[in-house]
Every structure is written in structure tokens, then in C-alpha cells.
Amino acid sequence: MEQTTVTLEFGPSYRKVEVGAIAILAQDAPLKLDSGAEIAAFPLAYQTYGRLNADASNAILICHGLTGDQYVASTHPVTGKPGWWESVVGAGKIIDTDRYFVICPNVLGGCMGSYGPKAINPKTKKPYNLEFPVLTIADMVRAQKLLVEQLGVTKLFSVIGASMGGMQALVWGSLYKDHVRSVVGIATAPRHMAQNIAFHEVGRQAIMADPEWKEGNYINEKRFPAGGLAVARMTAHVTYLSQEALSRKFGRNLQDRERISYGFEADFRVESYLRRQGTNFVERFDANSYLYITRAMDYFDLAADNGGRLSDVFKGTRAEYCLMSFSSDWLFPTSETREIVHALNGVGANVSFVEIPTDKGHDAFLLDEPRFLEALAGFIRRVGKSADAN
Amino acid sequence: MEQTTVTLEFGPSYRKVEVGAIAILAQDAPLKLDSGAEIAAFPLAYQTYGRLNADASNAILICHGLTGDQYVASTHPVTGKPGWWESVVGAGKIIDTDRYFVICPNVLGGCMGSYGPKAINPKTKKPYNLEFPVLTIADMVRAQKLLVEQLGVTKLFSVIGASMGGMQALVWGSLYKDHVRSVVGIATAPRHMAQNIAFHEVGRQAIMADPEWKEGNYINEKRFPAGGLAVARMTAHVTYLSQEALSRKFGRNLQDRERISYGFEADFRVESYLRRQGTNFVERFDANSYLYITRAMDYFDLAADNGGRLSDVFKGTRAEYCLMSFSSDWLFPTSETREIVHALNGVGANVSFVEIPTDKGHDAFLLDEPRFLEALAGFIRRVGKSADAN
Numbered sequence: 001m002e003q004t005t006v007t008l009e010f011g012p013s014y015r016k017v018e019v020g021a022i023a024i025l026a027q028d029a030p031l032k033l034d035s036g037a038e039i040a041a042f043p044l045a046y047q048t049y050g051r052l053n054a055d056a057s058n059a060i061l062i063c064h065g066l067t068g069d070q071y072v073a074s075t076h077p078v079t080g081k082p083g084w085w086e087s088v089v090g091a092g093k094i095i096d097t098d099r100y101f102v103i104c105p106n107v108l109g110g111c112m113g114s115y116g117p118k119a120i121n122p123k124t125k126k127p128y129n130l131e132f133p134v135l136t137i138a139d140m141v142r143a144q145k146l147l148v149e150q151l152g153v154t155k156l157f158s159v160i161g162a163s164m165g166g167m168q169a170l171v172w173g174s175l176y177k178d179h180v181r182s183v184v185g186i187a188t189a190p191r192h193m194a195q196n197i198a199f200h201e202v203g204r205q206a207i208m209a210d211p212e213w214k215e216g217n218y219i220n221e222k223r224f225p226a227g228g229l230a231v232a233r234m235t236a237h238v239t240y241l242s243q244e245a246l247s248r249k250f251g252r253n254l255q256d257r258e259r260i261s262y263g264f265e266a267d268f269r270v271e272s273y274l275r276r277q278g279t280n281f282v283e284r285f286d287a288n289s290y291l292y293i294t295r296a297m298d299y300f301d302l303a304a305d306n307g308g309r310l311s312d313v314f315k316g317t318r319a320e321y322c323l324m325s326f327s328s329d330w331l332f333p334t335s336e337t338r339e340i341v342h343a344l345n346g347v348g349a350n351v352s353f354v355e356i357p358t359d360k361g362h363d364a365f366l367l368d369e370p371r372f373l374e375a376l377a378g379f380i381r382r383v384g385k386s387a388d389a390n
Numbered sequence: 391m392e393q394t395t396v397t398l399e400f401g402p403s404y405r406k407v408e409v410g411a412i413a414i415l416a417q418d419a420p421l422k423l424d425s426g427a428e429i430a431a432f433p434l435a436y437q438t439y440g441r442l443n444a445d446a447s448n449a450i451l452i453c454h455g456l457t458g459d460q461y462v463a464s465t466h467p468v469t470g471k472p473g474w475w476e477s478v479v480g481a482g483k484i485i486d487t488d489r490y491f492v493i494c495p496n497v498l499g500g501c502m503g504s505y506g507p508k509a510i511n512p513k514t515k516k517p518y519n520l521e522f523p524v525l526t527i528a529d530m531v532r533a534q535k536l537l538v539e540q541l542g543v544t545k546l547f548s549v550i551g552a553s554m555g556g557m558q559a560l561v562w563g564s565l566y567k568d569h570v571r572s573v574v575g576i577a578t579a580p581r582h583m584a585q586n587i588a589f590h591e592v593g594r595q596a597i598m599a600d601p602e603w604k605e606g607n608y609i610n611e612k613r614f615p616a617g618g619l620a621v622a623r624m625t626a627h628v629t630y631l632s633q634e635a636l637s638r639k640f641g642r643n644l645q646d647r648e649r650i651s652y653g654f655e656a657d658f659r660v661e662s663y664l665r666r667q668g669t670n671f672v673e674r675f676d677a678n679s680y681l682y683i684t685r686a687m688d689y690f691d692l693a694a695d696n697g698g699r700l701s702d703v704f705k706g707t708r709a710e711y712c713l714m715s716f717s718s719d720w721l722f723p724t725s726e727t728r729e730i731v732h733a734l735n736g737v738g739a740n741v742s743f744v745e746i747p748t749d750k751g752h753d754a755f756l757l758d759e760p761r762f763l764e765a766l767a768g769f770i771r772r773v774g775k776s777a778d779a780n
Contacts, residue, residue, distance in 0.1 A: 035652035134652035194636035194660045198628045201661045204654065205624060205668065206596055209617030227599030234595060235625055238588045243720070246584035252691060260689055262425035262524035264594065264681060268688065270584045271591045278595065291654060298658065299650055301642060330633070330720065 006043075006113055010078050011283040012224040017078050019113040020070070021046055025146040033142075037133035044147050045113025046070050046105040049089060050097035052152060057387065059153040060095060061144065062104045063161030063168035066236075066293055067285060069112040072104040073097070078112075078284040084366065087373075094377040095160070099384075103151060107168075108143040109135045109293050111286035115143075118219060118286055129288060130216035135296045137164070138305065141171040145179070155179050158383060162186035162365040163332060164293070167300050170340065173321065174302065174313045182320040182383040184376070186365050187329050189336035190310055190343070191301035196331060199239055200294040203232030207287050216288055229287045230278030237277045242328035242361030246270060303343075310339060311346035320386070321351040322379040324372060326364040352379060396433070396503055400468050401673040402614040407468050409503040410437055410460070415536040423532075427523035434537050435503025436460050436495035439479060440487035442542060447777065449543040450485060451534065452494040453551030453558035456626070456683055457675055459502040462494040463487070468674040477758065484767045485550070489774075493541060497558075498533040499525045499683050501676035505533075508609060508676055519678060520606035525686045527554070528695065531561040535569075545569050548773060552576035552755040553722065554683070557690050560730065563711065564692065564703045572710040572773040574766070576755050577719050579726035580700055580733070581691035586721060589629055590684040593622030597677050606678055619677045620668030627667045632718035632751030636660060693733075700729060701736035710776070711741040712769040714762060716754040742769060 007018050022043045025031070030040035047070040052059060062072050062085070073089035075082060089095040089102055106114040109132075117132040148156065159180050161169040166188025173183040192200075207213055210228030218224055238246075250270035254260065257267065266272035303310040321344050325337040334355045344351040356372045358364045364372060397408050412433045415421070420430035437460040442449060452462050452475070463479035465472060479485040479492055496504040499522075507522040538546065549570050551559040556578025563573040582590075597603055600618030608614055628636075640660035644650065647657065656662035693700040711734050715727040724745045734741040746762045748754045754762060 130654070134654075191642065193633065194640045194642065194658075195628065195631075195633045197642070197658050198624075198636060198660050198664055201656075201658075201664055202621060202624045202628065205665070206599075206621045208654070209596075209621055210599065211601055227595075231592060231596045231599055231621060234588075234592045238585065238592065241585075243583065243585045243723075246588060250584045252581065252584065252587070252694075264520070264524075264598075264685065266591075268584075268587050268591075270588050274588055274591055275595070295654065304642075333633075 008111075008113060008118070012226045014222055014224075019045055019077060021048075022113050023147050023150055025143060025150065031139075031142055031146065033133055033139045034136040035133050039115065039133070042108075042115035042143075043113060043119075044105050044108065044115065044143055045110070046103060046147060047072065047074060048104075048151070049073050049102040050100055052101040056153050057155070057157060058099065059101045059103060059148070059151070059156050061148060061156050061159040061172070062089065062095070062102060063144070063159065063165035064104065064107065065161075065163035065165050066297065067233075067281070067290075068165070069110060070104045070106040071112075073102065076284070079280070087368065088376070094373060094380065100157065103148065103153075105144050105147050107140045107293065109140065109289060109296065111289040116286070117216075117288035117292055127219045129219065132288070132292065135292055137167045137296050137300045138171050138175065140296065141168050141175060144168070144172075145176060155181060157387065158182040158184060158380065160184040160186075161188070163188060163362065164297050167297065167302075170302055173317060173319055174306065177317050177319065180319045181387060182322070182379075184322045184324075184379065185337070185340065186324045186376075187326055187332045187362055188340075189332050190303060190340050192298050193336070197298045199235060200298055202235050204291050204294060206231040206235070207291060213287060218287070224282070225287045226282045229282045229285065229290060232290060233281040233285075234274045234278045237274065239331045240361060240363040242330065242359055244328055244359035245361050248359065310343035314344050314349055315347050317344075317347065317349050319349070320383050321349055322376075323351065323353045324375060325355045326360065326362065326369075326372070327355055327357045328359045329362040329364065331362045398501075398503060398508070402616045404612055404614075409435055409467055411435065412503050413537050413540055415533060415540065421532055421536065423523055423529045424526040425523050429505065429523070432498075432505035432509075432533075433503060434495050434498065434505065434533055435500070436493060436537060437462065437464060438494075438541070439463050439492040440490050442491040446543050447545070447547060448489065449491045449493060449538070449541070449546050451538060451546050451549040451562070452479065452485070452492060453534070453549065453555035454494065454497065455551075455553035455555050456687065457623075457671070457680075458555070459500060460494045460496040461502075463492065466674070469670070474756065478763070478766070484763060484770065490547065493538065493543075495534050495537050497530045497683065499530065499679060499686065501679040506676070507606075507678035507682055517609045519609065522678070522682065525682055527557045527686050527690045528561050528565065530686065531558050531565060534558070534562075535566060545571060547777065548572040548574060548770065550574040550576075551578070553578060553752065554687050557687065557692075560692055563707060563709055564696065567707050567709065570709045571777060572712070572769075574712045574714075574769065575727070575730065576714045577716055577722045577752055578730075579722050580693060580730050582688050583726070587688045589625060590688055592625050594681055594684060596621040596625070597681060603677060608677070614672070615677045616672040619672045619675065619680060622680060623671040623675075624664045624668045627664060629721045630751060630753040632720065632749055634718055634749035635751050638749065700733035704734050704739055705737050707734075707737065707739050709739070710773050711739055712766075713741065713743045714765060715745045716750065716752065716759075716762070717745055717747045718749045719752040719754065721752045
């Protein structure tokens with residue numbers, strides 16, 4: 001197995017950072033994408049935690065969300081911050097790396113080493129930029145399947161994901177029924193709804209309106225649409241939180257001042273918080289990747305991609321499913337999760353469903369939300385026991 | 391009374407358009423703003439409909455929202471479209487201009503002829519731009535009071551507003567208790583909440599990130615931050631609609647095509663709709679006005695501005711109040727309106743309240759929403775009868 005590490009450039013300053021393991025996939029035969037494009041010998045970056053057991057039955061695939069990456073349980077090389085789900089994944093934790101072999105790939109189209117718009121087109125010796133093929137969630141999953149096989153895993157103990165990661169988990173359950181023992185979909189949906197497409201479109205327009213975007217070719221000139229990407233992130237970030245969480249966390253509290261300034265500085269804490277979200281994000285994320293990944297989410301419609309009936313998607317599944325939603329998540333509301341649960345029930349699948357009461361909004365899966373963590377731990381324990389019994 | 395019309399320039403092309411009646415206010419004594427700044431002999435643009443009766447008892451003041459203007463019931467000189475509330479205001483309509491004298495001013499800080507950041511600073515002979523004083527909702531109301539007096543009205547039959555217009559109506563009821571017979575607040579709030587501040591901040595950042603904004607001085611160079619302003623409008627527009635309305639109106643329907651394009655064109659109808667909202671908006675609105683008016687809304691906190699207790703704000707009122715909210719309005723949810731109603735009840739005020747069941751979101755007040763229109767008509771009729779009886 002070919003494996004390497006690469007140095008990538010990040011942010012407006014094109015700071016060089018070494019990114020971990022890379023697998024080169026589809027070396028023997030190209031991978032055909034939904035658009036019709038074919039890609040071959042392409043890199044997929046990933047991290048693993050724990051060890052694969054002798055019968056390769058303990059592998060858990062974790063699928064990240066829109067702006068996540070493979071650093072699920074180890075320090076992020078760009079930001080220096082802990083992995084995005086270190087509270088859940090690690091030795092002795094809910095997803096116990098003493099017991100399970102955890103694989104977390106950076107999605108196809110991502111910017112942390114996986115094949116994406118920053119990749120160099122061998123014909124032009126320049127980045128693909130917008131000539132990179134437009135992707136779907138299923139394309140991301142097909143690439144993950146190649147990686148999982150290359151790592152010696154035929155059947156996953158579980159595939160787990162939240163938000164866009166949950167979309168991927170559902171596609172795994174649909175495309176590779178015999179290769180997943182269990183599927184966990186958190187704060188996700190069977191399709192991307194109009195409001196979510198609308199918010200993504202706002203973000204894309206913010207990026208594309210930034211003159212530094214250069215019609216997508218900013219890397220060629222070492223420019224960067226930092227302003228547009230920051231605005232895209234700020235918009236999205238507001239949608240990840242609930243109104244209650246924002247009110248509780250910030251209310252109308254002022255930032256480092258006693259009175260309003262009668263100016264356009266960040267008077268309110270929520271403003272300075274948002275500005276920080278924007279400026280931090282552009283240091284670690286690529287603007288074109290943001291376009292490609294949001295587009296893949298917008299295109300996601302599991303039923304339409306499978307003849308129109310959602311239950312048909314899951315026909316014949318023997319996997320155990322766990323679906324979880326958060327009561328205050330208005331981006332991926334419980335009603336969307338219920339549609340998945342109904343479809344699974346419709347084909348007699350083994351499915352657990354819980355709506356977690358919380359005021360933390362969509363991002364609750366990243367936070368210390370005890371009832372959510374208990375439910376997740378309980379499901380993994382149960383699947384583990386039924387696996388032991390087989 | 392001095393009155394004139396002016397020609398203003400609009401949009402990225404600086405197209406010249408004649409705008410209607412302008413009153414010059416605060417000619418004898420300057421108006422002191424909340425920031426401490428003083429303004430004198432400033433213009434306020436307005437439209438009137440109907441005739442003031444002999445005892446000046448039939449005047450209704452209509453306060454517009456963030457991006458509205460004085461063209462409430464007549465053709466808009468820039469867009470050529472009908473007034474923004476022509477379905478409600480006019481001869482024989484709910485707000486009957488055969489019976490009432492309707493006044494609709496463009497807010498202080500606005501861009502349709504009222505004193506705002508586009509105004510010329512007599513000292514520099516250039517637009518004020520960001521040297522224009524930052525405003526509050528109360529400042530806008532104080533300017534309206536001067537206009538109403540100049541038009542010969544001491545006591546308004548009603549002051550009516552939705553969204554930011556509702557904030558103004560509440561301030562009228564608070565500052566000028568003896569000068570309003572009734573107050574109608576639609577889809578409004580006693581303060582601007584964290585989530586709303588956050589969305590406004592995203593819009594402001596989009597404008598300020600546009601290099602064409604030129605640190606606020608774009609007019610001096612005949613430039614225009616069209617891209618940033620369009621993104622600000624698109625973000626806001628999504629928040630004006632409900633998820634249900636967006637799903638019903640657009641769902642995942644494609645625009646002028648049978649299949650997705652695997653590209654970044656507007657595949658989905660909701661995308662092309664949003665892009666159109668953005669491009670139309672920049673033709674009629676000023677970017678700096680957008681900064682000033684959103685800021686005024688963010689600063690709005692009726693209780694805090696009056697010692698901390700919302701009920702104190704309304705103490706001693708004899709006006710009849712009508713508060714209305716829309717069940718699917720997540721920007722100005724019913725819970726916010728309820729706080730106003732509780733405060734009014736707390737001081738024994740005469741208050742009607744109704745939550746209109748609708749899936750049309752915040753913008754329902756602009757749409758054909760029969761139960762809302764009936765409630766509004768009923769309240770105006772009732773106040774009219776009690777006025778006749780006095």
C-alpha cells in the first residue's frame with residue numbers, strides 16, 4: 001500500500017503545514033463519479049486510531065461534516081487545537097480506541113490532503129480549481145470504500161457521522177449493505193432542503209463575489225478570498241446554533257465595553273465571536289473546497305437518487321441503525337430524521353431513534369450534551385454485544 | 391413649510407431618479423440624537439395619501455421596515471413596482487385613504503431622500519459616509535415626530551409598523567404617549583436578539599469585506615459594493631422566509647433544466663430566486679444606509695433604554711395597542727411579541743394580541759395572509775368607532 005505524507009499550504013499567507021497519512025486510491029481502475037467524470041490514482045488523506053483486530057471486525061468509520069477533517073481525535077496540524085471529536089473518540093472514551101480501530105478520512109473534495117480543487121492537474125501543472133469535477137455525497141462514500149478496503153476492512157463495525165457525515169453514513173447503508181454492521185446518523189437528513197440550499201448559496205455567492213477569488217484561480221496567483229470565505233463561514237455558523245443558545249451564550253452583552261460605541265466596531269460579544277469564527281476559519285479551509293462540498297450537500301437527495309421512494313433505499317438491509325436529532329436544531333430538524341426512521345421501519349430494519357432535548361442547536365453533537373453521549377454510548381455497546389454473540 | 395423634491399443617484403450605475411416630497415426639519419432648534427450628535431435643518435422624505443380632516447384626527451403614520459421606504463402605496467420611482475403595502479393602503483382598502491390621511495416617511499438614515507450617510511457634508515462638500523452619526527430607532531422616531539407636527543398633526547389616529555417599523559411604533563407609544571390614539575406592532579420585538587444581531591453582522595461584514603466599499607467612501611469615487619450588499623440582502627432574505635415557505639415555494643425544484651448541472655450555476659430555483667433578490671436590491675438601496683439601519687435595530691432594547699423594566703415603558707399609556715405575530719416567523723418569534731403584551735397588560739393597557747397561524751414566515755405581513763388582514767382591519771375599525779364615540 002502506497003502511503004505518504006504531504007505538505008500543503010493554508011490560508012491567506014500560504015503557510016506550509018505537513019498533513020498526515022495519504023492513501024493513493026483507484027490505482028488499478030478509475031473511480032467513476034456521478035457526474036460521469038473518472039478519477040484515478042487519487043489521494044485520500046486519513047487518520048486512524050487504535051488497531052484493527054485479527055478478523056478485521058472492529059473498524060469504525062467516522063465521516064466528518066462540511067468543514068471537519070480527518071483530525072477527529074488528534075491535534076490539528078494547522079490550528080494546533082484538539083481533534084474535533086476528542087471528547088468522544090479515544091482510549092476509554094465512548095468510541096474506545098482500545099477496542100475499536102477508528103478510520104477518519106478527509107472527504108473527497110476536501111482541503112486537508114484529499115483529492116480536491118487544490119490538486120495539481122498533471123496536464124497543466126496548475127491546480128484544477130473549478131475544473132475539478134463536481135462531486136456528490138455518494139462519490140465521497142465510494143472513495144471511502146476504496147480506502148476502507150485498502151486498510152483491510154471488508155465489513156465495518158459501524159459507520160458514524162453527523163450532519164454531512166450523517167448523509168455519508170446513510171449512503172454507506174444504502175450502497176454497501178453487506179459491508180456495514182451498523183449505521184449512526186446524527187443531526188442529518190435524507191435530502192438537503194430549500195432553506196439549507198439557500199444558506200449554502202449565500203455562502204458561495206460571498207466567496208464568488210470576492211474579487212480575490214479570481215474566478216476560482218486564486219491559488220495560481222497566491223491570492224485568497226479571505227473576506228468572502230469568512231462571511232460564508234459566519235453565515236453558516238449562525239445556522240449551527242440555536243436562537244436559545246445564542247441568547248444564553250451572548251444575549252445582548254457588550255464586548256469589552258460598558259456602553260454601545262455608536263459605531264461599527266464589534267459592540268456586542270456575538271459580533272466579535274462571529275468575526276473570530278470567520279478569521280479562524282480562513283486559516284484552515286480552502287474557498288474552492290467550500291464551494292465543492294456545499295454543492296455536494298445541496299445535490300444530496302437519497303430518495304431521488306434511488307428511484308424516488310426512501311424506503312427502497314434501505315430494502316434488504318440487515319444493519320442496525322441509530323438516528324439521533326436535536327430538538328433545537330433548525331438546520332436539520334427532527335422532522336427530517338423522522339423521515340429516515342419511517343423509511344427504515346417501512347422495510348422492517350432494526351432502528352433506534354431518539355430526539356435529544358437540548359437548546360444547543362445543530363452543533364450539539366460537538367458539545368458536552370450528556371443525553372446525546374449516553375445514547376451514542378448505549379448504541380455502540382449494544383451493537384458490540386450483538387456482534388460478540390454472533 | 392419648506393418642501394421640495396430631489397434627484398438622487400441609485401445603484402452601481404449611479405442612475406439618476408427623482409424622489410418625491412422632502413420636508414426640512416429641525417430648522418429652529420437642532421435635534422439631539424442618542425449618540426449626543428445634533429442635527430439641524432435636515433431633510434426627511436415622505437409620501438402622504440388621502441387628506442387630513444378638519445380636526446386633524448385622521449392621520450395614520452406607517453413606519454417601514456429595514457429596507458422599505460416611503461412608497462407604501464404608490465409606484466416606486468426606482469423599481470417601477472407597486473408600493474410595498476399597496477394591498478393594505480389605498481382608497482377603500484384596509485387602511486382606507488378615503489377616510490385616513492396616511493403619512494409614510496423614509497427613516498432617518500435611509501437612502502430615498504431622508505438625511506443619511508449619502509447626504510453632503512457642507513463642510514467638506516462630500517458625502518458624510520461613515521462620518522454620519524450612528525442612529526437609534528428612537529432617533530428615527532424623533533425625526534418622524536417633527537415631520538408629523540410640520541404636517542399639522544398633534545395626535546396620530548394610529549402608528550402602524552411591522553418588523554423595524556413595529557419597533558418604531560412601540561417607541562412612539564413610549565415617547566409620545568399623548569400623541570397616539572393607537573399603536574399597531576406587527577412581527578416585532580422589544581429588543582433585537584443575539585441571533586438577529588448575528589445575521590445583521592454577517593450582512594455588514596459582507597459589505598465591508600467588499601473592496602468596492604472603499605472604507606465607506608465608495609460614493610466619492612463613484613464605485614459601489616454591489617457584491618457585498620447583494621450577499622447581505624440574500625442572507626437577510628432567507629431569514630424573512632420560513633423553512634416551510636421555502637420548501638413549498640421551491641423545494642428542490644430545478645431552474646430551467648431537467649437535471650443538475652454538476653456545476654456552480656443556479657441549478658435550483660431557490661438559488662436563482664435568491665440571486666435575483668440580491669441583484670434587484672443593489673439597484674435601489676445604499677450600502678452605507680444598510681449599515682446604519684441594521685445598527686439601529688441591533689441597538690434597540692426598549693426596556694434597557696427605559697431603566698430595565700419593559701412595563702415601565704408603557705406606564706400611563708391610554709393608547710389602544712394591537713400586537714400581531716406570525717407562527718412561522720423565527721426572526722421575530724411570537725415569544726418576543728408576548729413579552730410586549732405582558733408588559734402592556736402589567737400596566738393595564740388596552741391591548742389586543744393575536745398570533746396568526748401561517749407558514750409564510752416573517753414576510754407574511756407583506757403577503758396575502760387573510761387572517762392577518764382581517765385582524766388588522768378589525769382593529770382599525772374598532773379604534774375608528776371608539777374615536778367616533780369620543
